[in-house]
Amino acid sequence: MIGDAETKECQLKDPMDLFHSGQVVKICAPMVRYSKLAFRTLVRKYGCDLCYTPMIVAADFVRSAKARDSEFTTNKGDHPLIVQFAAKEAQVLCDAARIVCPFADGIDLNCGCPQRWAMAEGYGACLINKPELVRDMVRHVRNQIDNPRFSVSIKIRIHEDLKRTVDLCQKAEATGVSWITVHGRSVEERHQPVHYEAIKIIKQSMSIPIVANGDIKTLKDAENVHHLTGADDAVREVRKYSVTHMIEKAVNVNSNAFDHIQMKLFRSQRNLYLSGFTLFLWLVLRRTVTLLTQLAKEMASHAALEAQVNDATEAAKKYMAEKERLQEALSEKDISKKKVSAETTDEKLKEIEQLKGELQKTSNALHKANNDVIAVKKQSEGLKREYDRLLKEYEWLQGSLNAAEDKKDL
Numbered sequence: 435m436i437g438d439a440e441t442k443e444c445q446l447k448d449p450m451d452l453f454h455s456g457q458v459v460k461i462c463a464p465m466v467r468y469s470k471l472a473f474r475t476l477v478r479k480y481g482c483d484l485c486y487t488p489m490i491v492a493a494d495f496v497r498s499a500k501a502r503d504s505e506f507t508t509n510k511g512d513h514p515l516i517v518q519f520a521a522k523e524a525q526v527l528c529d530a531a532r533i534v535c536p537f538a539d540g541i542d543l544n545c546g547c548p549q550r551w552a553m554a555e556g557y558g559a560c561l562i563n564k565p566e567l568v569r570d571m572v573r574h575v576r577n578q579i580d581n582p583r584f585s586v587s588i589k590i591r592i593h594e595d596l597k598r599t600v601d602l603c604q605k606a607e608a609t610g611v612s613w614i615t616v617h618g619r620s621v622e623e624r625h626q627p628v629h630y631e632a633i634k635i636i637k638q639s640m641s642i643p644i645v646a647n648g649d650i651k652t653l654k655d656a657e658n659v660h661h662l663t664g665a666d667d668a669v670r671e672v673r674k675y676s677v678t679h680m681i682e683k684a685v686n687v688n689s690n691a692f693d694h695i696q697m698k699l700f701r702s703q704r705n706l707y708l709s710g711f712t713l714f715l716w717l718v719l720r721r722t723v724t725l726l727t728q729l730a731k732e733m734a735s736h737a738a739l740e741a742q743v744n745d746a747t748e749a750a751k752k753y754m755a756e757k758e759r760l761q762e763a764l765s766e767k768d769i770s771k772k773k774v775s776a777e778t779t780d781e782k783l784k785e786i787e788q789l790k791g792e793l794q795k796t797s798n799a800l801h802k803a804n805n806d807v808i809a810v811k812k813q814s815e816g817l818k819r820e821y822d823r824l825l826k827e828y829e830w831l832q833g834s835l836n837a838a839e840d841k842k843d844l
């Protein structure tokens with residue numbers, strides 16, 4: 435925020451003087467992103483009588499020095515200047531007004547912004563349905579800002595039922611609002627024709643200045659609207675300021691030519707910026723679409739993979755279950771097998787024991803038989819020997835007998 439010591443006393447040019455000058459007041463309507471210091475400086479060169487800042491959210495402005503520095507910049511030549519706020523609490527609007535009071539000529543409460551975010555936050559056009567809150571906010575600022583020349587204005591849209599708009603305006607007037615800007619469209623309307631007859635009715639019901647707004651693109655438009663409504667006109671197209679400048683002020687041609695070139699430069703720069711931005715947006719969109727398509731493909735393949743994995747998992751589970759079942763069956767079989775084999779082994783062992791016993795018996799018997807055989811053998815050998823001896827003895831006896839007989843014979 436650029437200030438200046440001389441301006442700190444709030445003794446700036448009273449914008450109300452403009453409305454009492456008897457001339458059509460040329461006002462540059464507030465425009466977010468556009469109505470900054472450089473733009474205001476330019477339009478003032480083209481005969482703009484009164485400038486607004488873009489809408490600033492009062493709560494952020496009060497709370498944050500960073501917001502103040504980025505949202506509000508001004509200089510000595512930037513007058514008369516109205517700072518437009520979005521607000522929904524009287525004290526917050528007051529605090530914001532107090533901050534800008536040393537640098538500006540008035541504040542304006544935005545009761546016309548139809549953007550969804552603003553409406554959802556309780557700012558902008560939803561305030562046209564809260565006349566008491568608007569009255570409170572205006573009254574608070576009026577009471578708390580000492581400088582009576584510091585203007586407090588509101589900018590509204592119209593209701594479907596115009597009586598409600600007139601009621602709102604009258605309540606605002608009663609609390610001391612300096613002027614009211616009427617954008618002659620309802621909250622829902624965007625580019626539909628402006629209801630100038632509604633602005634005229636409002637103007638006829640009020641004593642304070644009413645500024646007509648909407649679809650005023652040339653100085654001729656401004657004059658026509660002025661005649662149609664009897665109101666002062668807000669002009670937002672810059673081109674016509676140069677026309678105004680040339681027709682009304684008839685300043686020297688060179689200066690006008692320079693201004694004209696400057697204006698053309700500004701317009702080309704703006705168009706370039708817009709085209710660049712559109713191109714950038716298009717590229718971003720294209721990239722986004724590509725990425726989304728890729729994402730969709732990836733997601734499709736991911737889904738397919740997931741299905742495959744699920745199938746595989748199911749199959750694996752099945753196999754595992756089958757394996758477990760088989761293992762169980764196997765182990766059961768093993769156990770029974772083991773049981774069977776244990777039983778068989780027992781039987782076999784018994785059999786073996788039996789067989790062993792029998793074998794032992796048999797071998798004992800055999801051993802005994804062997805012994806018996808040996809004994810019998812020995813006996814038979816002894817008998818054989820006895821037989822041989824007896825046979826020899828018999829032969830000898832036979833010989834002796836024969837010899838004895840021989841001798842007898844003799």
Ligand SMILES: Cc1cc2nc3c(=O)[nH]c(=O)nc-3n(C[C@H](O)[C@H](O)[C@H](O)COP(=O)(O)O)c2cc1C
Nearest residue numbers: 463464465466488489544546589617647648649650
């Ligand atoms: C880019 C842009 C920004 C705007 N910003 C604001 C704003 O900050 N505050 C406000 O009260 N109105 C704002 N308006 C609305 C104008 O002040 C004005 O009411 C409107 O453009 C009039 O309708 P017209 O465009 O048909 O002439 C904006 C309009 C445009 C096109």
